[in-house]
Each structure stands twice: as C-alpha cells, then as structure tokens.
Amino acid sequence: MNANLKTHLKAIPQQFQRQDGTIDQFRDLREFAVRLGMYDAADVLTIKINEYDRKVAEANASLVLPKPVKVEV
Numbered sequence: 001m002n003a004n005l006k007t008h009l010k011a012i013p014q015q016f017q018r019q020d021g022t023i024d025q026f027r028d029l030r031e032f033a034v035r036l037g038m039y040d041a042a043d044v045l046t047i048k049i050n051e052y053d054r055k056v057a058e059a060n061a062s063l064v065l066p067k068p069v070k071v072e073v
Helices: 002-009 021-037 041-063
Strands: none
Touching: 021 041
C-alpha cells in the first residue's frame, strides 16, 4: 500500500463490527475499491456479487408455490 493510502486509511476511525450479511459488505467494499482506484479488485467483487445474485434468482425461480384454495362462505 502506498504512503498516501496509508495516511488516508489511518484517518478513518476504527468501525464497529457490522451485523449485515457478507454480500452486503462486499457491495459496500466494491464502492470503496472503485473510489480508491482499485478497479481490478472491484471487478472481482462484482463477479462474486453477480454470481451470488444469479444463484439467489435461480433459487427463487425454482420455488413452487401452492395453488390458492378457493373457500366458499
């Protein structure tokens, strides 16, 4: 890490541990990577995020919901 980035990193106070999911942390980390000019790292994060999103979409698409039952009153 170059000296300029080290200086900026030291200026950021230590944060508490986040309780959101890993994929949400990856999404935020990708934004920081882009802002810091770490485009290759951001690209890898984007690939992993897209893989996750695709798997979630496939899992959701495979869910079979029961047909509604008509109830006469």
